[in-house]
Amino acid sequence: MAIISLLILASGIALVALVGIPTVNRRIRTLLPTARSSGRMHYAWLIVAMLVVVQLVSQSIGMAAGIMVAPLSDPEGDFGWSIGIIGAGLAVYYLTGAVFSPVAGWLSDQYGTRKMMIAAGTMFLISMVLLGIINALWQFFLVFGVLLATTQSIAMVPLIAGINGWFKRRLGFAVGLLWAAGGLGAAAMAPGVAALLENVGWQATFWTVGVLGGGLIFLMVPFFRNRPSELGIEPYGTLEDDEPEIRWSKPMEKLRLKEFNAQIRSTKEFWDLPLIHSLGCAGHGIILIYSIPIAVEQGISLTGAALILSLINVFSIGSRFFTPIFAERFGGKPIMVAALSIQGLTVLILFGASESWAFYLFAALFGTGFGGEMSAYPVVNRQYFGSGPIGTFYGFEMMGALLGHAIATGLAGFVIIALDSFYPILLLSMGFSLVGVIVVLNLPPSDRVLIPDWEDSLPEEARSTTAVVRVEAAQAAALEPLAELD
Numbered sequence: 001m002a003i004i005s006l007l008i009l010a011s012g013i014a015l016v017a018l019v020g021i022p023t024v025n026r027r028i029r030t031l032l033p034t035a036r037s038s039g040r041m042h043y044a045w046l047i048v049a050m051l052v053v054v055q056l057v058s059q060s061i062g063m064a065a066g067i068m069v070a071p072l073s074d075p076e077g078d079f080g081w082s083i084g085i086i087g088a089g090l091a092v093y094y095l096t097g098a099v100f101s102p103v104a105g106w107l108s109d110q111y112g113t114r115k116m117m118i119a120a121g122t123m124f125l126i127s128m129v130l131l132g133i134i135n136a137l138w139q140f141f142l143v144f145g146v147l148l149a150t151t152q153s154i155a156m157v158p159l160i161a162g163i164n165g166w167f168k169r170r171l172g173f174a175v176g177l178l179w180a181a182g183g184l185g186a187a188a189m190a191p192g193v194a195a196l197l198e199n200v201g202w203q204a205t206f207w208t209v210g211v212l213g214g215g216l217i218f219l220m221v222p223f224f225r226n227r228p229s230e231l232g233i234e235p236y237g238t239l240e241d242d243e244p245e246i247r248w249s250k251p252m253e254k255l256r257l258k259e260f261n262a263q264i265r266s267t268k269e270f271w272d273l274p275l276i277h278s279l280g281c282a283g284h285g286i287i288l289i290y291s292i293p294i295a296v297e298q299g300i301s302l303t304g305a306a307l308i309l310s311l312i313n314v315f316s317i318g319s320r321f322f323t324p325i326f327a328e329r330f331g332g333k334p335i336m337v338a339a340l341s342i343q344g345l346t347v348l349i350l351f352g353a354s355e356s357w358a359f360y361l362f363a364a365l366f367g368t369g370f371g372g373e374m375s376a377y378p379v380v381n382r383q384y385f386g387s388g389p390i391g392t393f394y395g396f397e398m399m400g401a402l403l404g405h406a407i408a409t410g411l412a413g414f415v416i417i418a419l420d421s422f423y424p425i426l427l428l429s430m431g432f433s434l435v436g437v438i439v440v441l442n443l444p445p446s447d448r449v450l451i452p453d454w455e456d457s458l459p460e461e462a463r464s465t466t467a468v469v470r471v472e473a474a475q476a477a478a479l480e481p482l483a484e485l486d
Contacts, residue, residue, distance in 0.1 A: 044166040044236035057213035058155030092145030098402035105395025108158030112226040120155035121217030128210025132203040161394040169237025172328030179375035180321035263454040274400030281404035283433035311363035316371030323372040332380035339372030344433030
């Protein structure tokens with residue numbers, strides 16, 4: 001009965017949000033400027049704010065996954081599962097996310113980011129309701145390992161890729177804000193979920209998170225837009241001599257998407273960038289999972305050791321924010337080299353760490369590299385591939401990232417069991433990051449688009465240059481009667 005009540009409540013929120021769309025559309029159009037420049041705040045920044053909220057909601061449980069280990073493994077609790085089995089569930093979570101990320105990107109390119117937001121809100125609510133009532137291992141694997149991982153892919157890949165079309169300039173600043181908020185959420189979500197688990201129990205925790213999070217996403221749907229042209233405005237940073245944004249028909253959009261993706265797949269960077277993301281995530285994934293037991297083995301208390309993860313996330317906020325900005329200003333390639341180098345080389349500190357201050361120093365330095373490793377990709381994609389529909393490719397990059405996490409988690413566990421030591425996995429972490437540096441160094445300079453002529457294979461009516469001529473001709477025709485009056 002309680003489940004039905006929750007679903008009815010969420011459905012009511014969704015219905016109110018969706019029914020209000022026409023009214024909201026009319027109100028938004030009266031408030032927005034139609035010119036390319038205006039003193040009012042551009043709607044793109046509201047899009048960024050909404051994406052921040054969706055990212056925090058969708059990742060609220062994934063960020064705090066480690067908090068679930070204690071209640072799930074408590075022999076006197078409701079579950080009593082082994083840590084090894086729970087770890088297998090985490091591996092399934094990463095693998096599912098890896099497999100579905102390209103699909104989520106493709107769905108975004110086909111149907112738009114707004115529909116993906118509706119899907120994310122619905123699936124998040126369902127996932128949280130079901131997670132609150134699991135009582136068997138197979139249910140945990142299905143709900144957490146499959147359904148929630150799919151939800152996170154739908155929320156993260158299309159929404160981060162979707163920000164690309166809202167900015168002609170300052171994309172790095174917008175992406176930096178988005179990733180910095182994610183770092184802040186990572187530092188805050190775990191304690192919040194832990195407090196709920198401790199005070200209200202398993203079921204109430206996930207039902208509360210589900211209703212509040214899903215409701216927030218549904219309430220933002222009427223205000224969200226896939227692209228600026230849907231509101232009759234230009235992307236942020238558009239100058240007078242920039243080409244106007246073109247809104248294509250659905251058949252033309254699909255034709256352009258097919259050709260753009262075919263052109264991307266013909267480049268070496270289509271394979272290199274997901275590989276780099278995989279290596280980078282493998283490098284920091286080992287540290288995020290095993291830094292606490294390494295510190296405990298050195299005599300640090302569990303509470304003191306847990307502070308390592310908090311510090312890593314706190315110090316990643318600055319690099320999450322500034323890395324996309326620096327990448328846009330100085331080029332993505334040198335910034336990626338710097339981030340991966342910091343992430344890899346700072347692991348050396350752990351070989352001699354035996355006191356708390358050494359672990360906290362490591363956390364501060366490593367967090368800087370960790371935050372920079374993950375946040376430059378939307379800007380790098382723009383630099384290499386231009387402003388085309390990048391959702392599908394970003395999905396492949398996220399697939400590489402999650403595969404890196406899954407492989408590193410399993411491989412590091414096997415190495416620890418086989419060699420009975422943490423030091424080999426530290427070498428493994430360094431190796432992943434520094435091999436990533438080598439792959440980045442073999443990328444071409446990021447100051448030129450790799451496929452500048454990708455539209456040449458399209459029919460003439462599907463090319464943006466032809467469309468721009470049509471738009472300008474229509475604008476000129478509209479001004480002719482005014483010229484005659486003068």
